[in-house]
Amino acid sequence: MESEIKQLSASIEGLYIGELSTIGPGNTATGIFKIPSEKTHQIDEMGLSGDIQVDKRVHGGPEKAIYHYPAEHYALLQQALPHLSEHFQPGSIGENISTQGLLDTDVHIGDTFRLGSAIVQVSQPRRPCWKVNHKYGNAHIASVLMSEAISGWYYRVLENGQLRRGDSIELLDRLNNSIPVANIWQIFMQRVEQQAEHSSTSGHTTHAKIPGLSNEWRFE
Secondary structure, three states: OOHHHHOOEEEOOEEEEEOOEEEOOOOEEEOOOEEEOOOOEEEEOOEEOOOOOOOOOOOOOHHHOEEEEEOOHHHHHHHHOHHHHHHOOOOOOOOOEEEOOOOOOOOEOOOEEEEOOEEEEEEEEOOOOHHHHHHHOOOOHHHHHHHOOOOOEEEEEEEOEEEOOOOEEEEEEOOOOOOEHHHHHHHHHHHHHHHHHHOOOOOOOOOOOOOOOOHHHOOO
């Protein structure tokens, strides 16, 4: 492992736990509204203790146990949508953990981290749904996250542990031939364009052999 990879680490500046709420005109149940926590939380294969994840088809479960969003991305969102700048604050997009210094361009699919006392592995980018748009009251949030490749990423849990704000996250291992989280979106958008042109394939749209990528994102 190269020296710069060994130094890939950060402090957990924000730890956020979802509460059961509703969103949208149909009052759909959601856990996107997170509150900051100073408590110590248990980590197991389903995520952080106390964190509500309502629709496990798109959030939560073993492949989407914990959501990490870089705090730096909020500045990009403020630039893209300045009239909403006061709303773009860490924790507001629905993340569980917030850091400075780990970006989608630095972190690779399949990277293994020590998170507090747990061991986790990057499984996939977040694919933002309509709830993100409704939360901010703007129809363009999800498309900005995807087109700018600033959606953050999910972890699967390899070893249970504990986490609290101020703990560290440190890269332990990187798979051979891995690619950055941000690159998944480039592949995704290319495949979407190809599908629009040819209308010959369906399903998730990315490469089948990206090491560590969750099955629901594989393209076959």
